[in-house]
Structures are given as C-alpha cells and as structure tokens.
Amino acid sequence: MDMENAGPLGNGLGQLPDPVTSATAVVDARGTVTGWSTGAHRLLGYPYEDVVGRPAKRLLGWTADAMGDFSEVLEGRSRTTPLRHQDGHPMEVELRAYPSLDREGNAQWLVVATPPQQTRPRQEPHPYEGEATAEEAFAQCYLPVMIYDAELRALRGSAGAARALGLTEGQMRGRRVTDILPPHICTTVEEGMRRVFETGEPELFHVHGRPRRGAHDRFWAVTVSPVRNAAGQVRHVQLIALDVTEQHRSRERLALLNDVSTQVGSTLDVAHTAQEMADVAVGRLADFISIDLLDSLFRGVEPRPSAEGSVALRRAAQQSVLPGIPESVIQPGDVDYYPESSPPARCLVTGRPSLHRTLDEAIKSWQTADPQRAVKVGAFGMHSIMVVPLRARGITLGVAVLVRHRLQEPFDEDDLLLAEEIAARAAVAVDNARRFTRERTTALALQRSLLPQRLAAQEAVEVAYRYLPARSRAGLGGDWFDVIPLSGARVALVVGDVVGHGLRASATMGRLRTAVRTLADVDLPPEELLVHLDDLVTHLRTEEGTATDSELEIVTDLVATCLYLVYDPVSRRCTAAGAGHPPPAVVTPDGTAEFIDLPVGPPLGMGGLPFEAVEWEVPRDTLLALYTDGLVEVPEHDLGKGMALLRRRLERPARSLETLCDDLVQTLLPAQPSDDVALLVARTRALDTGRVATWDLPPDPAAVAGARGEVSRLLANWGLDEVAFTAELVVSELVTNAIRYGGPPIQLRLIRDTVLICEVSDGSSSAPHMRRARIFDEGGRGLLLVAQFADRWGTRHLPGGKSIWAEIGIQNERS
Template structure:
C-alpha cells in the first residue's frame, strides 16, 4: 500500500516544498531631525555662512568662526563689510549682490588675511542662492575653501613657465639678466638685483677673487616701486660686497641662503655694509634670499631677492623656486656669454684681417667705414683695401664673402691677402679677378661641407669683388667687377652717376669672363665703393638704396669723413642685418712738372744721355742728394733694356712722395734677380737696383713691360757695395 503522506509531487525529487515567505514591508522614510541638522551646520569645520536679503549674517559654522575670529553670536546680524577685512569686502559683497540678482551661484578667489593677525591665504569662495519652492532667492549661502597651497603651486608653475619663455630672448648678457629681474619682481619678490662677475661682459670665463671684497657688475634690477628706489647703484655700475656677506659666500660655495632680519647673519651683513643697512631700514625689508647663478658648474654671479611690501617672509618653497629660476636664467646668461665670446673672437679676427690704417700714397685722399652685422648669424665677410701700385698708381678694392661667421671672416682674410699679392704683380683688373676666381674655386674644392656643422653645401664658397685702379699721371681709371655693385663717381661739378661696369659672375661661380672698363677722371672726382649691405638695408630695397646713395653723394660735404658719416646715417639702419664696407676716395693728379719722360734709342751710347737728363731733372726738383743713387739705378735699368729688351724704349721719372724710375720696352721677357758668380761679367745690375731702391718690380702691359724702382726721397741711403 502507498502511504499518501509519503507521496511527493512528480518532479521535485521526493522533497516537500517549503511554505512561501511573506514580502517584508518597506521601512518608513526618516523624518528630518532639526536638531541634528542644526548641530551639523554649527559644527562644520569648513567656513559656511548664511545671509538674508539684506546681506546680514543669519548663521555661521564653527569653521567660519575659527577663521574670522568671531563667534556666531557676534557675527549674527552683521553685514559682510563688518566681518571681513576691507581688502576682501568689496569682492565678496559684489558677488553676493550678483547672486541675489541672477539666482545663479558664483565662485571666485579671494586672497588676503581673514583677520589681521592671521597669515595671508587664498580662498575659493562660493556664493549659492537658497530659494523658496516658488524659485525666489530668499537667502544666500557663502562657503570658503582654503586653496592656498594649490594656488601657490599654480603661481610657481606659471612663473617658471614665464621664465622659460621670457628669459634669454636675446643673446645679450645684460638684457638676459634684466629679464630675470623683471620676471621675479612683483610675483616672487618686491625687489630683485642681479649682479654678475665683470669678466662675463667680455665673454671670458668668470674667475672670482680668492679673498677680500668681491666686485660684481649690476646687470639687472627691478622693484614693485617705480624707479627702483631701493637700489644703491645703477645697471652697468660695479658694486663691492664685503667678504663676510652672504652674496660672497653664495658666490664662493654656490649655495643659496635664506635670511630674515632677526637672523644672526643679517645684522652682521648690515654692519659690514652700512649703505645697504640704511636701505633695509628705510624700506622695511624683512626677508632676503641670495641665489647663485650656476651654469655648467661655474658660478656666474648672484641674485638678491627682498620683500618689504608683502608681509609674508620667504619660505623654503620660495627658496627652491628662486633656485630653479636662477639655474634657468644662468644657462641663458652663459649662452649669452659664449655668444659674446664667439662674436668678440670673430670681430677680433675680422678687425685683424682688415686694414687698420690706409697705406700711404698720393694718388687719392681716402676715407672708409666698416660696420659688422648685428644679428645672431654673426659677422660677414666684407672687406676693403687701398693698395699702392707702381707708377704712383693706386688700387681700390671692396669685396664681400657670402655668408656669416668665422668661416666668412677667415675666407675674407685669405681673399684680401690674395688680392694684395696679385696687385703687386700689376695684373690688369680683369686678369686679377680671373686668378681670384680660380683661388675661390680651389678653396671651395678643399672644403667638405658635411664635415663641419653649419656649412651649407648648396651655397658653396661665393664672393663678390670690385677692383679699381687709378693713375694720377694719366688720370685714367680702370675697373672690373665680379658680381659686385658698380662704383659711384661724383665729378667736381657735383654730378653723381654709377660707372657702367659689366657685373660679371661672382667669384667661385665661373663660366663667364670678366671685363675691364676704362675712363678718365678729372682731378677732385670722388669714387665711392661699397658693399650691398649699404644699399640693401631693411628700410629700403637695393634699387631705392642705390638711388638714395646718388642723391646723398650730390650733396656737398665738408670732408670725406663727413661724407661717410652722412651716407651711413642716411642709408644704414640702427641694427644692420649685413656687414657694411664703405670706401670713399677723392682723386688727385700729378702736375706735368712732376713727370719727366724721354724716348731712349736702342744704343748703349744713349745711357750717358739718360743719366745726364736724370741729373738735370733731379736738380730742378731739388733732389741733388739723391743724384748718385738715381743715376746708378737709371743707368742699370736703361742698360738692361737696351741689352735684353726691344725698342721702343722709354724712360720716365715721377717726383711724388718718392722718386719713381721706370724704363719701358716692347719685350715681354721679364728680368729675374740672381746672384752672380765671382768671374761672371754680368748679372749684377738688378742686384744693385734691389739694394739701392726701396721697392722694385716689373709690370706687363699690352705693349710690353715696364721695370720700375722706387727711391726714398726722405731717407735715401747709399749702400757701400
């Protein structure tokens, strides 16, 4: 039989189902407890206050009472202007009025002291409306959160960012130091001075004195007060710090220091430096930081930061911030120092390669000006020269190497020496430029642009040059140009024009020949040679610059120096972007009475007549003391031309600052100086000439050659052979 009590419904595994549990009832909603809410508000550690529509305080939390220094009962019924210090009243009250008017909450920062004896803090103040169910603003809630640390951190970060972007904008030591002082004054300190070792301003590596007072040059200073009245010296002046003072210790050890007026070091500093002690007393300076300017392990100087308007003293965080600023500024100052050193080196190199004074000659009266570029690219390769030539002639040269820096300056020096060497050979202007072009090509081939950083392989080595030769006897001028602007000529009547010279290719380009142009110049004409930096300034294009140059040349000038100054002042900007070389020359002409010329027959008997005519000319010129030497030189030169040259033969004497003896013939064979052996019958003529003359040489021309010798009129000497 089956027990019905043991039977289970199918499918539930033989287990009995439990009785279903009833669902729990939801708990009743808690009712607001006015006492608890009141206590929570009263005991809130954050400053929270409630104001009515008349901006009178209704409630204040314990945090508000603690920060403001009043009890809640004392603040009840008072306006905010009666609770907060005056500096914060207007900001907070204006915000409360706006919230009442708009019904929208506002948040703003308030910086200052909640009560006079408290420290300066930064508060994030929030004013929120308390509305009725109808949406009308009934009361206001004011809460304040102390965000001093976050705000100061943002200020320090912003200051560091500004220092990184603003300090070191130029490669000038003084300007960089002033930028550092400007960045910190008013934001970190009330008064800032930056003093650097004097050697920095010359680009040299600083070496502080081992003992005694240290002399530092004031590079920059700034104050929150107009005119920086706290400073006892001006920028550029030298200040002396006694040995025992914190700046000297900072300079020696490279460590920063923080001082207050109550510290032990501060009174001793004041006693050692009475002048600064008076400044501290007068302005109420209470806190000072001394920061070393360290870069690449070298102490460049010190920065002194002081506070007198801000009541808070410097703390360790301020010291770390100032030290970081000093480190960044020091790198910028050191970069400026290295740039100054490099520029001084390049300028010294260029100055040494340029003529320090013009060579003595009587063909022209000359004046010049040279201005280096004032850009970060560095100096260029502009040069000029005045080269005395044989026959009382003179060569005027102006050139420009493309590019900037030491490379351009060094190349300029090589080209200038090459021009002088080629000029001594008395080559025509076009041939001289051909040889100079070959030299530039060889120099460019020797350079490896990939081996030296900063060299541009696309530009190679390129230069321009203008070579002008003036003869005061014939009053003829010849010139050739290699990619250079033409010279300007001002006649004695005052008319100015450019000489039409084919420009030719720049040196180093090749492919086209150079051409020589010849013309006659009346005495008193002014030749003006220049580089493109004069006419292609930032304030005008080259075309306008060349037009303006002619206009200024037509204006009368008291002297050539005055003319140079006028051209520079008119055409050159305050900070030229390219080097400028300017050479101005007024031509002279030798009177016919200073030149004696004879045709010499190709007969040995004519030598005696040449000597006689020479003696007669010397007597007319009152050079009797030079008769023996001149007679011997003329005899040797005429004999050499008759024996080895070809007719026609010509003798010319030129009386100038020296006596020039020239013998010309139609042979192109040049004589060579050699030492004669004991039993040789000849070979001593040129040796005698070389011993008796100050200079001698040979120049070739289309009709043959000319052998010349220059005798010193003032200090001639007869050599005992």
C-alpha cells in the same frame, strides 16, 4: 524693546529669534504695536512709521476670531492666523509669541510671523535623520558657504565662513557683504549676487584680498548660485568661496619661470642678461633685487672666486618696485666688497642659497660690518632676504640678493626654491653670454690682426675707413678692405666679404686678402685679378669641402664677394671689376652721387664665369665709396632702400672723410648690427703736369745718351740732384733693354710722387726676367743693376705692350 536685556524665555521655545532677519513685532499689554522689524516690513509691506503706536487689531484688520487666535498665541501656543498685506490681499502666517518685560517692567510680547512656505513640513522620521543631518552638515561645512536674501543680507553661514571671516554665524546674520569684506572684494561679490537674482544663472569669478584684519592676502574662486522655491522662483542666493591661494601661487610661479625662460638671454651681453633677470622677478617675487657677478665675467675670462677674505663683485644689474632704486648702495658697473662672513660671500664660496630675516645673527653681523647697507635696511623696512648663487656648468658666476620690504609676507622655502630655479636659468644665459664674449674676443682679435693695421703711404687718394664686427649669436663675419699702392703712383681699393660667420670665415678672409695683395703686386688688371682669385677660392673649396658649424648650425660654404678698383692719379681714370659685390658710389665735386653700373659678376667660388671691368674718368676731389652689404642691407630695410639711403647721405657735405664715415655708420646701421660692415671712403687727388714728364724715344741705341741728359736736367729743376746719378743709371738700363729686346713705340716717363718713378714702355708683350751674367757675357747685367739701385721694380702689361718701372727713394724732397 531692549532685546539685549531680554532674558531666557520660559516657554521652552529656546532663545529669541534674530529681529533683523525675522518678521517680528512687539505688542504691549494694551495691544499697541511698539516695535516693528525690517522683516515684518518685507513680509506685510507696512513701513515702521505706519505701524508703531497703533493698535495691532485696527492696523492688521483682525476679526474677533482672529483676536481670539491671537490670545492663544500670547498664551504661548503657535497658531496659523490670517493677516492683511498693505496692498489688501490676505495672507496666512504662523504666529508665535514670546513674553518679556519692557524697560519699566510692564508685560509685552515679541510676536514672530512665519509664512507657511517657510515652515518646515512635518515628515515621518527618517532612519538617517535627513533634516538634522543636512542642518548639521551645513553648519559644520568646512568650506565658506553663505545664504543671502533678496536684500543681499546674510541669512546663514557655515563654519568655514565663520572661520574665514573671523565672525560667528550670529554676527554674520543680517549683514551685507559691504559690512564684512574690503570694498574691492564686496563690490565684485554684490554685483554678482544681483546678477544671479536677475538672471537666475550661477556665476563664477575670482577675487583676492584680506578677508579680515590681520590676515594675509588670499585668492578665492567664488561661486554664486540661485536657491529656488517650489515654484521655481529665486528667493535666495548661495555663495561658496574656495580658497585657491596655493593654486594661484603655483600658476604665478610657473608663469614667472616661463617668463624667465623667454625673456632672459635675449642678447649675448652679460650685463644686459643679468638686468633681464632682475626686471622679470622684481615686483612678482621680491621688492628689490641686486645681481653681482665676478669681474672676470665681463671680460670673458673663466671665473675664479676667492676662497678666503672679502669678496669683490661687480654690480651687473639691479631693480626695485620703487622709482630710482633707492635701496641700492652702489650703481651698476661699480665693485662692491662683501665681508667674508656675509651671506653673499658664503653663498659664493659654498654655492648654496640661504633664507634670512633681518633679525638673524648673520644679517646683524653683515650690517655691523657694512653701516651704509644697514642704514638702507632700516630706512626701507627690509624684513626678509634671500641670497641665491648663480651657478652654471659647475661654476659659480655670482650671487643674487632678493629683498622684501613692501610685501609684508616673508619669504618661505617655496620662494627660495623658486628663486633657485630662476637663478639657475638666468645663470645659464649669463654663462652663454660670457662664453660668447670670450669667443668673440678671440675671433675679433684674429680678424683685426688680418685686417690692415696701418694703410700704406701713397699720394693718389685720401682715405678713411670703418670696420664694425657683427653683434649677433652667429659671430664675426669675413668682411675686409685694403688699400694697395701700385706702380705708376696708382692705388688699388679693395673690399670683400666671405659668406658666413665665425673663425673659419675670418681665417678665409685673411687668406683672400693675402692673395689679393700678391696678385696686385703682379699688376694684373682688375678683371684678370678676379679670375685668379676665383680659381683660388674654387681650389680651397675642393680641398676643404663644405663645412657646417655644428654649434651654430650655419652653413659656411666657401663663397666670397669682392670689388677691386684701381685709380691712376696721372690720367685721373678709374678701372673697377666686381664679383657679386655691391657697386661703388661716386660723388663728384659738385655733390652729385651715383652708383657705377658695373657688369654683374658671379661671386668668387662659383668657377668658370668671366668678369668684366668698367673704366671711367673722374675729376680731382672726387669721392669714391666702397662698402660691404652689411652697410645697406639691414633688418629694417632691403638692399635697394639701403643703397638709396646711402646715396642721399653721400650727397650731404661733410667736414672730413672721418666725419662722413661716422655719419654713414650712425645713420644707416642699427645699434646692434647683425652683420659685419666694411666701409672704405677715398677722395681722389691728381698729379699735375709739373710732376710728370714724358718722352717718346726712337728705337736707336744713340737715344740712350739723350734720355740720360733729359732726365738730368729735369731732376735739377725738381731739386732732386741727390738721386740724379741713380736715376740716370736706371733710365739708361731700362731704355737700353727696351731698344734691344722690345719694339716701338718706346716711351720714357718720370713721375715725382713720394718716390721717383721711372717707367719705360714699349710695344712688346714679352716680359723681361733677371738672370745672373757669367764673367765673359756682354749682357744680362742691366736688370740686376736696376734691382740693386731701385727700391722696387717690376713689369706691368699694357693693352699694346708692357711697361718696366722702378721706384727710387727720395731723401730730401723740396717743393
């Protein structure tokens, strides 16, 4: 039957029912079934091929009375008639016939069967017309509401559903979700409806997509609930869809802001902080982001944007949803020049954000002035742009440009407000990094000025060293090292660590290093030097008190550790003492490494506790490694494991001391050390007997002349005739002083090093002092002469007396 050509009915019953959703059949004038709907199939169980072409009477098993009833139906009156289901059981339905004509103009009838439970019971009129009101309320409901049958086909749809789907209710009827919605939406919805039919329990789930072609992506909270009959059976399901797009976007914005707060500013590096902002926002707010900062920020200098002319900004970070970031015209670290009239330049000057479409005059002007960027805009279909300043503490640090080309929706005012908030939070993190860079540069300059700039010349050891400042928010520490030449060709190796970080720790480190040098110049043994240094730290604590850095909240109580080691190349012996410091490592020429078992001394500043020294002999070419705890104690492992790793690395052969230092730093330390590191590596040398001469002298003034003669002959053999006169004069005065004021045993020793060293030792512990002799005095001029002719001189106390030494410069040394 051609239902589309069926005209208005003349029986006053209104328009034809929907043959897809209703139980309908078409009967011609001879009583033969010529049409059979899917609704009739569902109602009576007979498939289409078993019904069409057969007499309605024989197929349905109607009685004569039933046929009489059917005649009344054909006359336009509705009757309740018994029908027989395919399985044999009888069922009563209400029949209604609608006369029409077939394609040849013959009469036929559209018969509609309605089960009694689906008919509307007659009720007395309600004063509020309840049924009519409910029907109108459903039809006009603003929310999208749909009713589906057991085959998941639409029976009803509200005005809200028609508006959301872009279909009329008639177009929705009989159609499944798969005929209307995109696959990823309809699959979720249909699975939910099937479960509701099976379980009878309502379900809530969230979907998103475009409800119709040309619409924007929307987010929906979909509720599927059962519709039961009087017997409690689930006959239909009701689907209600709430548009929660704005709520979803609000949650997304809050989540994005939260991620910016937690993920941006994890380090105190300007470029890394900017990159974190780009990484968090791309794909969630924009398809491409570039962040350009004033070049001075990378040096920690106060930013000063230009008020006129083109603006030069350095690319700090960029990110894209596309691999390789093909939208960018420059690379991070490069400088980009923005025309004065371009939105980024105006944003930098005014400090105000702006929202643009690529068709805006400002963007067109920018593209005209920058053809390379215009090519990128066209190639990737960029259509919406936001330019946002990065401002913190009243200073504009740079600009962020956010672009959309994959997302079809343009930026709106809410997006601009979100971008402003993101930029404001990121700008604070960038400014913190900038301030940290400036303060760290200042502290590092101070600390490096307090550390040795060039090690003093000496022949006792070959040395290499490394100093690595901390890369943490706490700032620089107070680690230091030093190499101090001592009398008798000896050398002192020192490492120390002031507890705490910041400028105060660096300043304290400088004071302690100066004190160590002063005490070393007195030639104190290591354990005595640490006692005096401990007294100094205790006095400093008393004067300054305990200070707390209020900004960093790190206690910087004046406590320090120190290791002091003295090596004598003549005797090849080391003497060391420590104050709360890790022990030195010793690597013998055969490659065996071990740590010296030093007595555990208290850190400097504890006060009142003694220090003990250890002495041992080392072969020539022995390796000594002194270090601070920052080298071996890192977050990845504890002190014990770090020292074990250090020992294993020291046992591996290295081409040079510099190579060894690099290997230790790269192997033992993380990329961003949290504590300062001082490393001092020394390879011992030895002065052989050909460069050292020793004489035992009797306590007799006559021995002075013999000592002068021995010295003269020795210097001639060494090829040092040019200093012979000076050496004889110094030796004569020192020997005479020892015979006259000292006590036996008396010994004279000459050492040929970078300088000529003359030493005279005796058994008296009283130290001489230089005084100015009067005109008629017979003595008092000896040490004055020694001080005039020698480069340096001094006294060193020994376990059984003292030694007076003097150094004479060698002008032309021959090997």
